[in-house]
Amino acid sequence: MSQLSHAAPTEDRSDIPPTPPVELLRVLAVLAEPPSPEYARVAEAAGLGPAPTASEHGDVFLFQLYPYASVHVGAEGMMGGEARDRLAGFWRALGRTPPAEPDHLSALLALYASLWEEERPEAAHSAIMEQSRAALLDEHIAPWLPHYLARVQELAPGFYSGWAELLSRILAAEADRSGPADRLPLHLREAPGLPDPRRDGGDAFLAGLLAMVRSGVMITRADLASIAATLDLGLRAGERRYALASLLSQEPVGVLRAFAAEARRQGAMHELRTDRWGAGSEFLAARARTTAELLEQLAAEGFDPCEDPPSKSAARVGS
Amino acid sequence: MTDLNELNRRVSAAKAEVEARGETFYPGASRVHLASFPPKERWNDWVELDSKSWPNRVEKRYMLVPTTCFNCESACGLLAYVDRDTLQVRKFEGNPEHPGSRGRNCAKGPATINQITDPDRILYPLKRAGARGQGKWERVSWDEALDDIAARIRRAMEEERHEQVMYHVGRPGEDGYTTRMLAAWAVDGHNSHTNVCSSGARAGYHWWMGMDRPSPDFANAKVIVLVSSHLETGHYFNPHAQRIIEGKKGGAKLIVLDTRLSNTATHADHWLSPYPGSEASIFLAIANWMIQERKYDREFVRRWWNWQEYMEAVQGEQSATFERFEQVLRETYSEYTFEFAARESGLEEDVLREVAGVVSTAGTRLATHNWRSAGSGNLGGWQVARTLTLLNALLGALATEGGTFPNSWNKFTPKPPRLPHQRPRRWNEVLWPREYPLALMEMSFLMPHLMRDQDAYVDVYFTRVYNPVWTNPDGFSWIEMLTDESKIGLHIAQTPTWNETAYFADYVLPMGHASERHDLTSYEQYDGQFIGFRQPVLRTARERLGEQITDTRQVNPGEVWEENEFWIELTWRIDPDGSLGIRQFFESREHPGEKMTVDEYYGWIFDNSVPGLPEAAAAQGISPLEYMRRFGAFEVASKVGQVYEQAVSDSELEDVRVDEMGRVFTRAASPPSPKAPGGTKIDPDEEGRRRVGVRVDGEILRGWPTPSGKLEFWSRTLAEWGWPELAIPTYVKSHVHRDNLEDDQMPMITTFRVPVQIHTRSANSKWLDEIAHTNPLWIHPTDAARVGVEKTGDLVRVQTDIGYFVLKAWITEGIRPGVVACSHHMGRWKPEGQEGQRMGMMTVALDQQGSEWGLTPKQRGGPFSSSDPDTLRVWWTDVGVHQNLTHAVHPDPISGQHCWHQAVRVGPAQLGDSQGDVFVDTRESRAMYEKWLEMTRSADDYSPDGTRRPWWMLRPVRPERDAYKLPVKTEPATV
Secondary structure: OOOOOEOOOOOOOOOOOOOOOHHHHHHHHHOOOOOOOOHHHHHHHOOOOOOOOHHHHHHHHHHHOOOEHHHHHOOOOOOOHHHHHHHHHHHHHOOOOOOOOOOEHHHHHHHHHHHHHOOOOOHHHHHHHHHHHHHHHHHHHOOOHHHHHHHHHHHOOHHHHHHHHHHHHHHHHHHHHHOOEOOOOHHHHOOOOOOOHHHHOHHHHHHHHOOHHHHOOOOOHHHHHHHHHHHOOOOOOOOHHHHHHHHHHHOHHHHHHHHHHHHHHHHHHHHHHHHHHEHHHHHHHHHHHHHHHHHHHHHHHOOOOOOOOOOHHHHOOOO | OOOHHHHHHHHHHHHHHHHHOOOOOOOOOOOOOOOOOOOHHHOOOEEEEOHHHOOOOOEEEEEEEEEEOOOOOOOOEEEEEEEOOOOOEEEEEEOOOOOOOOOOOOOOOOOHHHHHOOOOOOOOOEEEOOOOOOOOEEEOOHHHHHHHHHHHHHHHHHOOOHHHEEEEEOOOOOOOHHHHHHHHHOOOOEEEOHHHOOHHHHHHHHHHHOOOOEEEOHHHOOEEEEEOOOOOOOOOHHHHHHHHHHHHHOOOEEEEEOOEOOHHHHOOOEEEOOOOOOHHHHHHHHHHHHHHOOOOOHHHHHHHEOHHHHHHHOOOOOOOOHHHHHHHHHHHHOOOOHHHHHHHHOOOHHHHHHHHHHHHOOOOOEEEEEOOOHHHHOOOOHHHHHHHHHHHHHHOOEOOOOOEEEHHHHOOOEOOOOOOOOOOOOOOOOOOOOOOOOOOOOOHHHHHHHHHHHOOOEEEEEEEOOOHHHHOOOHHHHHHHHOOOOOEEEEEEEEOOOOOOHHHOOEEEEEOOOOOOOEEEOOOOOOEEEEEEEOOHHHHHHHHOOOOOOOHHHOOOOOOEOHHHHHHHHHHHHOOOOOOOOHHHHEOOOOOOOEOOHHHHHHHHHHHOOOOHHHHHHHOOOOHHHHHHHHOEEEEEEOOOOHHHOEOOHHHOOOOEEOOOOEEEEOOOOOOOOEOOOOOOOOOOOOOOEEEEEEEOOEEEOOOOOOOOOEOOOOHHHHHOOOHHHOOOOOOOOOOOHHHOOOOOEEEEOOOOOOOOOOOOOOOOHHHHHHOOOOOEEEOHHHHHHHOOOOOOOEEEEEOOOEEEEEEEEEOOOEOOOOEEOOOOOOOEEEOOOOOOOOOOEEEEEEEEOOEEEEEEEEOOOOOOOOOHHHHHOOOOOOOOOHHHHOOOOEOOOOOOEOOOEEEEEEEOOOOOOOOOEEEEHHHHHHHHHHHHOOOOOHHHHOOOOEOOOOOOOOOOOOOHHHHEOOOOOOOOOO
16 A cells, blocks of 8 residues: 555635544445345435336347446556456455455445444544545545446436436545545556557557546447447447547548547546546556547548557557 | 435335335345345245356246255254256255345355265165175165164163163254154163364363353454464354455454464464464463453453452452452462463563453453363363353453354253153263263263273164264274174164165165255354254245145155154154053144154244244244245344353342342242243252352342352362362363373374365265365474474374374474474275275275274275266375374363374384375374373262262253262162
8 A cells, every 4th residue: 555645635624524424325335236126215215216227238248338447547447357366456455355346346345444433432443543544545446436336327317317417426425525635656656658550559449448547538338329429430340449449430530530529538537536536647648648639630641440460469558 | 406315214114124124125136235145035036047058048947945954053044946847956055034144155055066976875774784884775764773773672672671771972053853763762872972072172161161062142242362273173163254354354363373374373463373272271371360450341350250269269268358359369460471371372572471461452342252262172171161261251242242252152952842752761871970970061982992991781872974984083993892793782873875884784774964954943143043944845835835844755755754744654653552651742732642753842942942933934824834944044033241240130030038148049930931941950959949140249130150150260070079170260271282292202282174065964965065176284394304204194003002094294383393283174985895985085904803804995086987077087086094093082181072182103104105195003092082081070989979970060962860869889770
């Protein structure tokens, strides 16, 4: 666990309660799980109205926005890998056995809630728990979850939009409580940038675009569908990378420009968060800016990323 | 905008409301609640994805039926996952409703699935077809077996030979059923294994508190002292281990005494690795330091120790002040310095001083525990528990939050229906010989020798899920006894699986595993009282689906039968017309003249003897029996607290008399109790008033169930029955003390378990066997070099007093130099030509030449073909060595505990030796028995009142008072 330094909180903290709404946090964590018979009762208690169907849950969490830190902060843009191992190590550093999916949104929120609940009044213990919570929040939640929730609010139907809004407010209060981190976590500092297709090949470029830690952009199937509709292109059903490659092959310049616009839009979202979330949001905003500039440059050059397949060695993502 | 804190309050309130209804707020196992379980509302129809269908998502529907693990005595709660399509059990997981285990299990719980599907298990009643031990068996019907056994027992009863019927039990795994049955039969034949298990420590506790087991409140302790391997391997280890860890999380300091680097030692803040048998010296040094430095609770000692009795009886001071007692206490214990303890234990004085400092900070939150370990390893091992409890008694940390409770206050054994009013009339001298009048439990492991001394005969001998040939020391003497039909008339082995004792039986009767039998359990695992229910889960599952099951054999594999129904049926066949007066106790109350059913037996208990259960069941709209079948456990009370400080109510005080010791007697009858009768028996006063409590500082309080009503720092019982020099907590040099060993001998520790095994009971589990299947000799590198053992895996020969065994060495720094260790687990075997278990068992040749016995492995473990394809994947062949065969009996002359530690000579294996070889001369074992017998002080010579045993002391199936009287010396002893 790294020692993160914090800038002084920028806002008046007098309205921050002494402890967060821990049980509500746990309820919201549960609601990210597939609906079960108990789900309706839990949802009702949280004032979120009628429980969603399994299909609605599947659309948000299985098809659009994957609730795993590793997808969004891993250089591969996929579940598992080094990013998940890092989270497992974090659980172990706290003296806990990591669960099967230690980077799942629900697991992280439940862990955060536990770190509040288990705090004892002794100063030494309290300090350890506070440090543990700060590390969890700054290193493993801040780099992806606020933006993830913003995207859920944009894309999901009523129930999950409300869910994301509530959770965003709790996290914002927690960020205000600890103040913005003024130093990047090590794994972000070491995260590779977006590959340039002119040098690294199209495959690596596409994979990098879909990894938020490299591109600064969280792209969903819905985003790709929107681009396809705007440009009147055919959307191929399949994984995001396959669909994106298909769009680029139909009209590379238009897709690059549309993608660049999305990168600028999401970059602006990151920038709005920097006061509260500090260095992590600044980092993502910069990545999104760089991505937009590269895409605009490629569009100006009329470069087709899918036309010139790179060598296999150059294409290895994250190398 | 919704206020988040207000919303949080609403959510918390909703959760509290749901949980108050006994329901689960959150969904089942999830990432959010890592230790959560299927919500109990959905146990009847629980859906999971079928792992074997992966990657296809195939849903499996289960009925979750609770039961109780039958492996170790922790009796943790299990949930059987019954496949609703096939009505077979697919797996076992933890029962979150069980207050002791709280849904958590060790490896042995889930491994129950291996046991019930074991391809070699015994499925039908078998009768021997050749000579006893010859290995020829024929399948018989239950009717044939029952009629034969019943006829013999009836004949014994008609001829007043009740003591020739004996029931020998290992870990009972149940409360009250069998002792009730033996009382109904009026048979003094209850023979437990306890003297090879925990009697040593239990005797130490008994003479302090009147109760014989500790129940530490680990979770709330400030300091924990363990003399056993509690984490992973100790007694009640799963319920205790989780609470020890909770205590540690709460900041408790953990002090562990273990000569080995055990799992528990690895978690300790202070690991002490003493020379075996010196543990009491450490506790005495800590106690002395606390006494000299006045770091003890003077008020507690003044109020609750029997110091006045001690001062009067021992010091001859009738009106001594407490200050005078303190002065005597300081003088008495002053010899137990840290220097003394360091010399005895081999530990450094500074370490002992530091540990004493930690203990003294505990206040009333000192949780201590000794079960086996040093208590069962050493001559005088009972003083380990007695000196350990001295620390609690000095700090007042008894029955306090975070302290140590006596078992009876943390245990609930409900009263059964038709409680027998009769008791055995004849004393069983084979089990309770006069030489051991203070033995806490039956002298079971001496049976071959006592039978010979007394020329005794046992007509009907049950070994019930017990394996004395393998478990007890001196197993070849057991074989000699069991094969002698002039000693054992009929031997019935009740066992789910083959064992070394069953080979020498006349009948082998298949009994059920955890999911195939009814039992009621309650154990002291925290400051609370609960009952756990074991049930045949397929019976319950089918009944939920509307079937009527009248006999558990209808759902169990083969003709496996549960014991409850078996004993009811056997009793009816012994006494078909009721003329013997025993059938009445197994007759239905609802339908007189008909057999009592298990539903009626347990239904009556749950309706009438478990406070709070009827109300809890009614809240759910079900009967108490249905409640227990559905949830498997019920907590009767929690936070029981300091019972001894409770004031006796006025309604119990009538024509009160207070004697000179402050004991209070009353004419008021005992209030009715839902608990089964038991515990110590304190005589009434001369005018027939019962003792109700003690007067302390003018108040009449409940006190302790000891003769004095106080904590017995000084035991009048020990003093009057021949042991005045050991009547206070003091030090006894072990039989493996350095002074008692030859130069080339070392002490060997044998009492520790392998974490995932439980004696012989779990050996038919393939999962557990794969993890742990052998028992090498732990030896320190310096010792290995000294005796010429070069590397781990080399064969060594270990020479005991009566023979030797051969095994592999494990050279490790995890044991104290100068000491070796070998777990008593492993080394399972079957004789050539016998049917039997193949998993984890070797096939051996037994060679007897007069008193000399050899055991030579012919085929070790390895793969074998069976209905389970996994058995072809067995990759290990080393299944260890049966070392207990080479142990002579070492009965402690006071507690009766077998003292397990051995004095051994270790050297490289000799020409012709092979792994697993055993040699024993039973003539030598007989000589050792006689040598230890010389240490005894017989009731014939020392009984202060002409009885065989102090009446007040605990005793299973207590006989009538008259049977306690010693026979007139001119008459032959009753056998």
